Amino acid sequence: MSELKRIATRQSYGEALAELGETDDRIVVLDADLAESTKTAIFGKKFPDRFIDCGIAEANMVSMAAGLATCGKIPFCSSFAMFATGRAYEQIRNSVGYPHLNVRIAASHAGISVGEDGATHQCIEDVSLMRNIPGMTVLCPADDVETKACIKAVMDVDGPCYIRLGRLAVPAYNDADNYEFNLYEAPILREGDDVTLFATGLEVIETLQAADKLSEEGIEAQVVNVHTIKPLDVDTVVSCAKKTGKVVTIEEHSIIGGLGSAVAEALSENYPTKQLRIGIKDRFGESGPALKLLEKYELDAAGIYKQVKEFLALI
Numbered sequence: 001m002s003e004l005k006r007i008a009t010r011q012s013y014g015e016a017l018a019e020l021g022e023t024d025d026r027i028v029v030l031d032a033d034l035a036e037s038t039k040t041a042i043f044g045k046k047f048p049d050r051f052i053d054c055g056i057a058e059a060n061m062v063s064m065a066a067g068l069a070t071c072g073k074i075p076f077c078s079s080f081a082m083f084a085t086g087r088a089y090e091q092i093r094n095s096v097g098y099p100h101l102n103v104r105i106a107a108s109h110a111g112i113s114v115g116e117d118g119a120t121h122q123c124i125e126d127v128s129l130m131r132n133i134p135g136m137t138v139l140c141p142a143d144d145v146e147t148k149a150c151i152k153a154v155m156d157v158d159g160p161c162y163i164r165l166g167r168l169a170v171p172a173y174n175d176a177d178n179y180e181f182n183l184y185e186a187p188i189l190r191e192g193d194d195v196t197l198f199a200t201g202l203e204v205i206e207t208l209q210a211a212d213k214l215s216e217e218g219i220e221a222q223v224v225n226v227h228t229i230k231p232l233d234v235d236t237v238v239s240c241a242k243k244t245g246k247v248v249t250i251e252e253h254s255i256i257g258g259l260g261s262a263v264a265e266a267l268s269e270n271y272p273t274k275q276l277r278i279g280i281k282d283r284f285g286e287s288g289p290a291l292k293l294l295e296k297y298e299l300d301a302a303g304i305y306k307q308v309k310e311f312l313a314l315i
Contacts, residue, residue: 008165027074032056103160133160139227207223
């Protein structure tokens, strides 16, 4: 795969907000004293009257957003994923989820690719927490183009949304001129008959590269980008499982409660299929360079290739 432009999805988020702010004055952006890191500062500098820095008070930020939503605004709340979903969980559940308000929680610095900040800041449970809130839409875009399309799409969603964003600059593999985004459909990026690889977030590009390596050995993997983890595109999940009979999920998240669990739940009810879950295996992260951590946890292309090969050898 040729060299691609790299951009962090948090940067794409900030740029998308600033663009949307020009045409929709319902948008209000709130941040918990991390605007330069979450990139909401881009919106804040452009629309200071619609930007609120709440300080290091994530629970209060979410409560403020809930109040704004009851007044017809569409608030976007941002902080690191660890704080946005961890510290503010009760407020998200009771003040946003329970009344089904149009609050968007866009959390950056998710997963182990946060890097040197270490386990305390590497949130690998956020998707699980947000999936459990009734009526919550959960998204994990893969690159710059998809993130911008995702932010535009959630403007029309009825109810709360969680958007998972990253710190690490990742390859932008989508072509902006020809890209079409459907919030509720998981696009098939690569066809194959031997195994289906369901990936989300920054793992999508790694999975595509792993699929290329598998192809060199005669193993043709189907690759599906699950940018929307809830509601899951069950039809695509089931049809792909029926086609290949073997399923692998790949996520920069705990294998408990995230994409792997969502796919397993769908298949157990509709078409039981042999499945491997690739992700963080019931442990915390650790401090280190982001790319080295992805390699250590076997979440890079080489690690995915290795695990898929081992999985297929056992069947």
